[in-house]
Amino acid sequence: MFARIFKPSKTAMQSGRANTERWVLEVEAETARRVDPLMGWTSGDSVTSGQLQLKFNSQEEAVAYAEKHGLAFRVDEPHLSTPQPKAYSDNFAFHRRKPWTH
Template sequence: MFARIYKPSKTAMQSGKAKTDRWLLEFEAETARRVDPLMGWTSVDETASGQVRLTFDTREEAVSYAERHGLPFRLDPEHEPKAQPKAYSDNFSFRRRKPWTH
């Protein structure tokens, strides 16, 4: 089984950054997902690829776990979003691109 180690990005549904401070180790599926002919549900034959998700406090802990158990892994780099400085007074600036509307 091939493992992927990454730090999740924040969800698009909320503005908070909950659950983005830990590193995850997930297993990638070796076989393709298939559709059950009776119910139409998507399923996979192996449990580890879709249901096993290990969390670690640091990247080094996740890498050492994978090496200790002999798991081949891919380490995705950590992505830090760029801070966009904003000021409330920019809403009323004369250089505003769009007109102010309510």
């Protein structure tokens, strides 16, 4: 089994940083899913291990868990965004690049 350790980013449906502070260890499926020729259902050999997500308070805890259980893993570093301060009055500034129209 192969595991991926990452810090999830915020979803598009939220403006806050909820559920982004913990590290996640996600186990990837060993084999690809396949389509059953009779019923057309999608199935795989290790369905439950592909759905497994463990949450940890720090990256070190997740790495220690993966090493303890003999999992091959990859650590994806989080992408930190830099907020750009904006003000409503900037919409009407003289030095605006595009003209303001309705």
